[in-house]
Amino acid sequence: MAVILPRLVFLTLFLHLIASQQINGSVSVGSSLTATPNAKPWLSSSREFAFGFQQIQGTDNFVLSIWYDKIPDKTIIWYPEGRAVVPTGSKVDLIRESGLVLSNPQGRQIWTSGPISDLAYGFMNNTGNFVIVGNNSPKIWESFAFPSGTLLPTQVMAKGGVVNSRNTNFTGGRFELRLLPDGNLVLNTQDIPTDYTYAAYYISGTYDTSNSTNSGEQVIFGETGYLYILTGSGQRFDLTPRGALPSGDYYHRATLDSDGVFRQYYYPKNPTDNTSWEVVWFVPDNICWSIAGDKDSGACGYNNVCSLDGNRPICECPQGFSIVNPDDPSGDCKPDFTPSCDEVEPNNGGEMFDFIELNVVVYNSNADCWKKRLPLSNGRKETTLTKAFLKYRKGSVSDLPPGTPPRLSGGNKDQRSLILVGSVLLGTSVFIIVVMTIVICVGFFVIYKKKATNTYPYTKTVNTNLPRFTYQELVTATDGFKDELGKGTFGIVYKGVIGNEIVAVKKLNRVVQDCEKEFKAEVNSIAKTHHKNLVQLLGYCNEGEHRLMIYEYMSNGTLAMFLFGEIRPPWKQRSYMAVGIAKGLSYLHEECSSQIIHCDIKPQNILLDDYYNGKISDFGLAKLLMMNQSQTNTGIRGTKGYIAPEWFRNIPVTVKVDVYSFGVLLLEIISCRKSLVLESYDQGVAVLTDLAWDHYQERRLDAFVENDLEALYDYKKLGTFMMVGLWCIQENSALRPTMKKVVQMLEGELEVGEPPCPYPFSITS
Structure with a gap:
C-alpha cells in the first residue's frame, strides 16, 4: 500500500494537469464580455487568437469579432455579419439554452448563435475557430461554419458554402465566393437588396462533365497554409501554387476583400518593424476587366x-x-x-x-x-x-x-x-x-x-391623368396581341412596345355592365398609388366593350415561377421579397387616399422586376369583376388555398382577408411549397397551413423548410417569419395583425408572441 498510494497521487495530479490544459482557452456557461475600451477578450491557449469587442477607431462603437491578438493591427478574421457593430456597454453572454447572445446596453438581443441544447462550454481554439462544445458532442456550433470574408488553415468549405466579401462597416459585401453543387468554385457579384446573383467572374473549372466523381467536393485550407479543392475521387486541385509559401513560421489567411479579389496572405509570427500582410496568390488577375454584363455595376459601383x-x-x-x-x-x-x-x-x-x-x-x-x-x-x-x-x-x-x-x-x-x-x-x-x-x-x-394625348410619357410619373390609348393603338403595340405573357383572374396579359419601352398590356375579362364611370374611378384610384412594391399603371383603354390596362413590364415573371421551380431560391432573397410584399400591402391598406383591398393575393399576382423585387399586381381590379367570374363559389373573390374563412360566412369582409392570404403566401415563401398539393387520390390534398402548424407545434422547422441550411442558419428570422405567418392565418380575423404590424414584426421592430392554433372554430365544429 505504501508503494501504490504515491502512484495514485501522482496519477491524480497528472490527470488534473491534463484536464487543466484541456480547459485552457475554454469559456464557462454564464461568462460574459462588455464592450468597453479596456475589456479583456477570451483568448485561445496559445494567446494568438481572441474573441471579444474591438473598438472602431474614431468612434464609440465596437465590433464583436475574432482577431489575431499578437499582430499589432489586431487583424479581424470573423464577425457576425450584419449584427457586429454595437455601442459602448453592449454585452455578449454564453447562455446554456441560447449559445452566444449579443445584446445592446438596454438588454435587447441583437444577434445569437441560435438555440442550442446540451451546451457544456465555449472554446476559443488555436486555429481561430470559436467552438461551442456539448456534454455529449465535441462541436454543436462553430464560427468556422459562418465565415465572414476570411478562411483560415484547417477550415473546410463544403458544396453550397458561401463566403461574402467584407466591408469596412462589417456587413456582407456584394461579392461572393461559392462552391457550387456542380463542383466549381466561383466568384460572383450579387445585388445586395435582393441577393440576386450575377454571372461568375472567376470559375475554377473543377467540374467534370464526363465523370462527376472528379468534380470538386470541398475547399480545404491545409494546416501548412496551402489552399486547394478536393474532388470526389480524392484528387487535389491546387489554388495556392506549389512552392509559393515562404519557409518559416507564419500566419495564413485567405480573404475575399471588399474589392472582389480573393487573396491569400501570410504574416510572420516573429515580425520585425514595418511588417505587413503579404499577398501570395489572388484571383482574378484583373478585377477591372473580369466582371462583365449589362446589369451588374462592375468592379466599382455604378457610374464609377x-x-x-x-x-x-x-x-x-x-x-x-x-x-x-x-x-x-x-x-x-x-x-x-x-x-x-x-x-x-x-x-x-x-x-x-x-x-x-x-x-x-x-x-x-x-x-x-x-x-x-x-x-x-x-x-x-x-x-x-x-x-x-x-x-x-x-x-x-x-x-x-x-x-x-x-x-x-x-x-x-x-x-x-x-x-x-x-x-x-x-x-x-x-x-x-x-x-x-x-x-x-x-x-x-x-x-x-x-401627339401628347396619345403618347406614352417617358417619365413614368404617376398622376390621375393617365394616358388614354385607343384600342387600335394597343393592337399595334402588341402586334395583334401576339405575345401572351400569362393569364389570371382578371384577364390575359400581352407583351407590347410603346415608344421605346416594353410594357405589359392586360385585356380585362368582361366587367360589370354600364361601368364606364366605375372603371375610370378605379383607374384613377390605382393611378394615385405609388410604391416600389406595386406594379405601376402607365395607361388604359376604355373604348366600347374594350377595357385594357397598360403596366410596367416585369422581366422576371411571377413569384410562383420563382418559388416553385427546380432550384430552391436563396433564403435571404426570399425573406427580402416577403418584407417588400408586406410593405406593398400595408401601403394599399393604410396609406392610399382610398383604402384598397386586393382580394386575390397569391404568388401568381406577385411579379418580379429586373432585380427580383417583388411587386403586387392586379390590385384594385376586384371591384370591376362580374360576380360570376370568381374562381371559387359565386360571390367569393380569390383563389382556393388563399381565401380567408370570412368569405364563406355572412360577415363583413375587411382588409383582414388580404392579411390571411399574405399569411399563406408567407408560408409558401418560407418553405417553397404550394398552398395546396394533390398528393394522391387516396391521401387527398396536402394543406400547407395545416403542415405549418403541425411542424411549428413539434418545433420541427427543419422539416418544414426541408433542411434549407441557409434558412436554418438564420434561425431567429426563420422562427419569426413562421410565427408571423401563423398569426396572419388565424381563423378569427380579429386576431390577425394589420399589415403595418406584420411589416414591423418581420423587420424585428415588434416582438412576436406565440401564435395560438389558427383554426379553433373548425376543430370545435
Missing part, C-alpha cells in the same frame, strides 16, 4: 470607373460625378448635372445643352458608336479603345473641376443616354454626329408635342 494598381483596383468617379458615400470610394457615383432633353425649343437646343468629353470609357469590343443609359456600369480606365461624350443641361454643372475639356453642343431624344463614340469616329465624324443628334432631338420634340 476602375483602374488597376498592382492587384488592387482603384475606383474613381469620372469628371462631372461625385461619390455617393464618401466612406465607400468603390461605391456608386452620382452625376453633378441633369442629363435631360426636356423643354427643348426648336431654336435653342444648342444653347441649353453641352457635351463633356470623359477621359474614361465603357468597353465595347467592336469600337462602335452606341448609346448607354445611366447609371453607367463596368467603367474601366482606357484611352486607346473608345471615348465617351456625356450630354448635360447647361447650368447644372456648377462645380465641375477646372480644366474641363472643350464641350460640344448637342441634344438627344433619350434623356438618360450617353453617346459613346469609337476612337475611329473622332474629329469631323464627331461634329456630324452632334449635328444629327440636335436635329433628331428637335424633330422628336415637335412630333411628341403634337
